[in-house]
Amino acid sequence: NAGVTQTPKFRVLKTGQSMTLLCAQDMNHEYMYWYRQDPGMGLRLIHYSVGEGTTAKGEVPDGYNVSRLKKQNFLLGLESAAPSQTSVYFCASSYWRTGLSPGGYTFGSGTRLTVV
């Protein structure tokens, strides 16, 4: 039972380079999310998806794009990396149900990205 798997775990990019972070979940969850975590800032939502083929902007979407072509995968892209995007990125998923979600989110183990 893998849960939420993120690849890669670590990456160093040069300013202006592009890359894609992959998130895969095997729990058949409808909702998927990308967060970034910075010291003193907490977890901030970048983009999220409420189902296959749908995406929406979160709190800090600028400089990022996402795609959800398959229900189990959620990709986060950086088209032209900037040093301000140095952060730890977490993917999470949750299931949809009318009313309350009893378990909140299941998180991946994170991708540590450094942009130099």
Add this chain to the structure above:
Amino acid sequence: EDQVTQSPEALRLQEGESSSLNCSYTVSGLRGLFWYRQDPGKGPEFLFTLYSAGEEKEKERLKATLTKKESFLHITAPKPEDSATYLCAVQGGGNKLTFGTGTQLKVEL
């Protein structure tokens, strides 16, 4: 806009010394308040969900409580393995969580 404030930012306890972590929140239509534990280099791990004022949940040495304005995470007789960052989050009208910045707990022998 939903907001979550956690205090203290850092807490150092001796093994067996009980204490509480605070999570104050403002949210439009609370659907759930969540506590997570995060170990260094790992993703947050779910601990509890609370839905309404007066609700309490327990797991081993941890007990979470909820009022209309705040939640407490009580740690009874902590052990070194309880050292971690504890995150609080609220879910409002949508299905998105708003997180606090966490309390970094260190339990020493």
